[in-house]
Amino acid sequence: MGIEGPSGSVTKGRRRVSEVDPVGAGDGPGTVETPGSVVEVRTSASASLIPTIRAVASDLAARADFDLDAISDLRMAVDEACATLVDVAAPGSSLRCTFDVREELIRVHAEVDTGDAATPVSTDTFGWRVLQTLADEVELEANGSGTVGIRLHKRADAAPR
Amino acid sequence: MHVLVVDGEVDTLTAPTLGEALGALLEQEPTDAVAAVDLDGVGFLASSGLAVLIRAAHRAEAQGRALHLLGGSRAVTRPLEVTGSDRLFTLLPGLDELLGRVHGDRSTGRVRRPD
Numbered sequence: 001m002g003i004e005g006p007s008g009s010v011t012k013g014r015r016r017v018s019e020v021d022p023v024g025a026g027d028g029p030g031t032v033e034t035p036g037s038v039v040e041v042r043t044s045a046s047a048s049l050i051p052t053i054r055a056v057a058s059d060l061a062a063r064a065d066f067d068l069d070a071i072s073d074l075r076m077a078v079d080e081a082c083a084t085l086v087d088v089a090a091p092g093s094s095l096r097c098t099f100d101v102r103e104e105l106i107r108v109h110a111e112v113d114t115g116d117a118a119t120p121v122s123t124d125t126f127g128w129r130v131l132q133t134l135a136d137e138v139e140l141e142a143n144g145s146g147t148v149g150i151r152l153h154k155r156a157d158a159a160p161r
Numbered sequence: 162m163h164v165l166v167v168d169g170e171v172d173t174l175t176a177p178t179l180g181e182a183l184g185a186l187l188e189q190e191p192t193d194a195v196a197a198v199d200l201d202g203v204g205f206l207a208s209s210g211l212a213v214l215i216r217a218a219h220r221a222e223a224q225g226r227a228l229h230l231l232g233g234s235r236a237v238t239r240p241l242e243v244t245g246s247d248r249l250f251t252l253l254p255g256l257d258e259l260l261g262r263v264h265g266d267r268s269t270g271r272v273r274r275p276d
Contacts, residue, residue, distance in 0.1 A: 047172075047173050047174050048174060050172065050173070050174075051170065051172070051205075054205070068235060069235070069239055072235055072236060072239040072240075073239065073243065075205070076205075076206075076207060076208070076239075076240055079172060079173075079205075079207050080207065080208055083172070083173045083207065083209070126208060126211075126212055127208040127209070127212075130208040130211070130240075130243075130244055131208075133243055133244060134243060
């Protein structure tokens with residue numbers, strides 16, 4: 001296996017430092033997500049990839065100035081939603097997770113294909129109760145069309161427990 | 162005194178391993194010794210991880226003792242508080258506080274302090 005030298009193709013010294021957002025409201029470099037930003041993450045429907053998705057959730061919440069408890073809650077809620085869906089996903093299918101970052105709110109939609117032999121998602125579980133507690137709103141979408149989804153909202157300021 | 166030191170992220174993949182380790186912790190003789198789980202190195206705790214901790218707390222209770230949880234990081238305390246399961250455990254900041262509580266002094270001679 002070769003190692004690229006300094007003149008290799010990895011870097012040519014040109015680096016995009018920043019791009020001016022024409023509709024940006026003068027936010028600093030730390031606040032990339034202006035209200036309405038959408039991030040979609042698609043992975044194999046495998047539990048081993050959920051850490052990546054919850055890391056994205058955590059990062060988006062931190063950049064959107066969520067308080068520390070709300071960041072923790074969102075990370076855990078997204079983990080729970082994804083773990084629930086991966087459990088019922090068809091073999092070899094993908095997990096699609098969309099984050100809609102608004103002002104003071106992140107909306108999350110996670111979805112998997114279940115195939116024909118769909119195992120219903122049970123909401124009578126400890127995990128689902130935890131999910132309901134963590135998210136400000138949570139909704140299961142199971143309409144028998146071969147996909148199952150979970151929608152949840154999390155506000156930037158976590159309610160004190 | 163028996164202390165289980167846990168490190169890393171406890172989620173649906175790793176919770177079974179924690180469950181086994183907790184089982185081993187609570188089987189160690191004598192089963193009335195002080196039992197503690199040091200969670201200071203835990204960066205994430207999912208509901209699956211909470212579930213195995215809660216099961217262990219019930220088992221410890223059946224043995225007539227408390228399960229002590231050590232460590233105060235938000236990744237651990239927030240899930241416990243949000244779910245109200247913090248009431249099932251004796252929560253302490255760290256090993257020093259546990260030793261202080263058990264021996265009434267700050268002796269660290271019997272348990273190696275985790276890094």
